[in-house]
Every structure is written in C-alpha cells, then in structure tokens.
Amino acid sequence: MSKIINPKEGYNLYADNYQNDYRKLESFDNGEFLKLLPENVDTAVELGIGDGRIAEKVKAISSRFIGIDISNRMLENCLKLHGNIELINADTDYSIPLKSESADLIVAYFLFVHIKDAKGLVEESYRVLKQDGVFLFNLIHQKKPPVLKAGKEKFKIKSYYHIPSHIEEYLDYFWFKWERFDTLDGKFWVSKIYKAIKM
Ligand SMILES: C[S@@+](CC[C@H](N)C(=O)[O-])C[C@H]1O[C@@H](n2cnc3c(N)ncnc32)[C@H](O)[C@@H]1O
Incomplete structure (x- = not known):
C-alpha cells in the first residue's frame, strides 16, 4: 500500500516528474479548458499554477499575471521553465492572499481535487474577482488518486472528489x-x- 501525503509534500516530491504527466492531464478535456479562456484581461491569477504547464497561455491574454501554489518546488520549476512570472507560495485552501476585487480572471485547473474547503475556495474567488470577472476551473472524476513515483518513493497525494x-x-x-x-x-x-x- 502506498502512503497518502498532503499536497505540499507530495508536489514537492513529484515536482521534477510532473512534466511526464502533461499528456495525461491534457487527455482529460482535449484542450477544451484553454479554449474557454477570455480573450484579453487586465489581471489574471492562476491558483495551483504548478510548474506553469498552461502559464504561457494565461500570460498571453493578460496584462498582469500572478501564479499561486502551495508547493515551493513546483514554483521553482515554474520559474526555471517560464521565468519572469509573479509567483506567490501560499495555501489557497482557506484563503487567497490577494485584495478583494483585484482580479479579472481566476483560473484553477486541476486544483479543486486537492482542496478540502471547496465552498471556501468559491467564496474567496468571488471576493477576489472584480464584477464581471471570470472564474474558470475544472473538476475531475477518478475512482482514487493515482500512485505517483519519485525516485524510490511511491505515494498518493490527498485528493477530494467533490x-x-x-x-x-x-x-x-x-x-x-x-x-x-x-x-x-x-x-x-x-x-x-x-x-x-461574478454578477
Ligand atoms: C495537478 S497540479 C495542477 C497544476 C497546473 N494547474 C496544471 O494544470 O498543470 C495541482 C497543483 O495545485 C497545487 N496545490 C495543491 N493544493 C494546493 C493548495 N491548497 N493551495 C495552493 N496550491 C495547491 C499543487 O502544488 C500542484 O502544483
């Protein structure tokens, strides 16, 4: 049996392997998520930005782009791969460390699956968005979290199937x-x- 660990520890361990999963992640919706990004926004925020798999796409449609993630190792890789992105190392399970009505777009791709307080994340996104701002996110359906391997370690990352x-x-x-x-x-x-x- 593989152990279940929290997202910060899990993604810190898995950060250098994460790029191997890009194709699997893309297969969940075959590019539909990215098609739903608005055309141009002032401030865009990606919660759970990871190593920046979709960061270039969100950056391209925004004047200011901020990425937030609980895993410092994922953020280090994001900087290595994409450079020059405003990043914040924070847990968004109970709050988003941004001012009220400061964002035009909040993206949370493959994040809810690791969030315990889903209602809190919806409430916080509402608070941080400006009026008419867009909250774009996904939910995924899996029977159980996949077993991940990093070096000799095998583990699962704590997941919530809302x-x-x-x-x-x-x-x-x-x-x-x-x-x-x-x-x-x-x-x-x-x-x-x-x-x-946000109405
Ligand atoms: C499956 S990855 C998705 C990364 C990126 N959004 C993508 O689509 O490739 C989930 C990311 O969410 C981050 N994460 C998990 N729980 C978090 C939390 N409570 N607060 C902030 N980030 C979190 C993880 O560290 C990881 O980078």
Missing part, C-alpha cells in the same frame, strides 16, 4: 452566473469545466 452538484450550489449561493462543459468517456464524465462570472 460532487459537482455541491460545487454548483456554492456557485449559485455566491451569485455566480455559470456554464458547465462536460467531457464524457462512454456513460461517465471525466472532466467538468466551469466558467463562472
């Missing part, structure tokens, strides 16, 4: 206007992308 209807209730509660885009594999959904606008 029920989509619960997340949708939170979006409604905070008065987001939202749309959902599903990727299916036969009868089952694999990924749900949400584009939510």
Whole structure:
C-alpha cells in the first residue's frame, strides 16, 4: 500500500516528474479548458499554477499575471521553465492572499481535487474577482488518486472528489452566473469545466 501525503509534500516530491504527466492531464478535456479562456484581461491569477504547464497561455491574454501554489518546488520549476512570472507560495485552501476585487480572471485547473474547503475556495474567488470577472476551473472524476513515483518513493497525494452538484450550489449561493462543459468517456464524465462570472 502506498502512503497518502498532503499536497505540499507530495508536489514537492513529484515536482521534477510532473512534466511526464502533461499528456495525461491534457487527455482529460482535449484542450477544451484553454479554449474557454477570455480573450484579453487586465489581471489574471492562476491558483495551483504548478510548474506553469498552461502559464504561457494565461500570460498571453493578460496584462498582469500572478501564479499561486502551495508547493515551493513546483514554483521553482515554474520559474526555471517560464521565468519572469509573479509567483506567490501560499495555501489557497482557506484563503487567497490577494485584495478583494483585484482580479479579472481566476483560473484553477486541476486544483479543486486537492482542496478540502471547496465552498471556501468559491467564496474567496468571488471576493477576489472584480464584477464581471471570470472564474474558470475544472473538476475531475477518478475512482482514487493515482500512485505517483519519485525516485524510490511511491505515494498518493490527498485528493477530494467533490460532487459537482455541491460545487454548483456554492456557485449559485455566491451569485455566480455559470456554464458547465462536460467531457464524457462512454456513460461517465471525466472532466467538468466551469466558467463562472461574478454578477
Ligand atoms: C495537478 S497540479 C495542477 C497544476 C497546473 N494547474 C496544471 O494544470 O498543470 C495541482 C497543483 O495545485 C497545487 N496545490 C495543491 N493544493 C494546493 C493548495 N491548497 N493551495 C495552493 N496550491 C495547491 C499543487 O502544488 C500542484 O502544483
């Protein structure tokens, strides 16, 4: 049995292997997420930016781009791979370390799966967004977290498979206007992308 560890420790261990997973991550929605990015925004924030897999795409549509992640090792790799990005090392499970109404776009790609307080993340995103700002995120469907390998270590990273209807209730509660885009594999959904606008 492989041990289950918290996201900070897990992604610090896995950071140098993360690029090997790009193709698998892309297969969840075959590029649909990136197509939903708005065309031009002033300030964009990526929560759980990781090593910056999609950072160039978000940077390209924003005047100011800020990336936040709990893992210092993922952020180090992000700087090595992409340079010149404003980065903050922080845990976004209970709060986002940014001023209220300061962002036009918040992106959280493959992040909710590691967030315990999903309602808190929706609430914090609402607080940080300007009016008409966009919160773009996904939920994924997996039976259990994958076993990851880094050197001789085998482990799983603590994951939470939030029920989509619960997340949708939170979006409604905070008065987001939202749309959902599903990727299916036969009868089952694999990924749900949400584009939510702060009203
Ligand atoms: C599956 S990776 C996704 C990275 C990137 N968004 C992408 O699509 O490739 C999840 C990222 O979220 C970060 N993360 C996990 N829990 C977090 C938290 N509570 N606060 C901030 N970042 C977190 C991890 O360190 C990791 O870099």
